[in-house]
Amino acid sequence: MRRTTGSLLLTGTLLAGAFGGALPANAIANGEAVPIGKYGFSVKLTMTGIPTADGGKRDSACSGALINRRWVITAGHCFRDANGVRVERPVADETTATVGRTDLTSNAGTETTVVAVRQSPTADVALARLAEPVGDVEPIVLSPTAPKVGAQVRLTGYGSVTSTNPVPETRLRTGTMKVAEVTASVTELTGNATPCPYDSGGPFFLQTRGGPRLVAVVSNGPSCPHDEYEHAARTDNITGWIKGQIRE
Helix, strand or coil, X not given: CECCCCEEECCCCEECCCECCECECCCEECCEECCCCCCCCEEEEEEEEEECCCCCEEEEEEEEEEEECCEEEECHHHCECCCCCECXXXXXXXXXXXXXXXXXXXXXXXXXXXXXXXXXXXCCCEEEEECCCCCCCCCCEECCCCCCCCCEEEEEECCCCCCCCCCCCCECEEEEEEEEEECCCEEEEECCCEECCCCCCCEEEXXXXXXXXXXXXXXXXXXXXXXXXXXXXXXHHHHHHHHHHHHC
């Protein structure tokens, strides 16, 4: 059974979307709550009023990371039209980005809206432009190189902790996984702390002496928790494209 995107119809019925023939990943099973103020670059994306193929509307959510004062990186499939096609625009009536708020029940951090989207032509990666810059959070640094097989990477996300009747967490969660394989566009990962619904787009990063270095974002995988391969979309090999979009 593949993990659903964690998209919810307004009626409360789960909607299983698809990307590239597989259902994409979406919080972190077997993870732990993040201490207040840590990994402040983590972002919660909340979409309300996404059009559906039957003419209705649904709500959804994704995770992401701040990579520039005005840009968030996330999964490409977080922005899809009513036919499930990735698009370069906010598809919901409103897409809200919450940055630097470890506990979503608090008023910490910054809350703004997404006004533009850029889709990677080679990976399940999208960039979301914010309506206003975020000045009180240090963006995560892009790694220009892929992690080595066997390396431990950390992920953060605001998703559920299970694929069964998933509900987004109100507290940022984190966990670690190991790199099993690196392909042209995907980093294969294994581990006990696995992404769940609403974790899509959450950052995978190396913890270095110079700070966190982004290497991939949550893309797709089996229903959580699981002990199989997690397929993360690489970001290290598209840093040129990312920087070019931000400059534009």
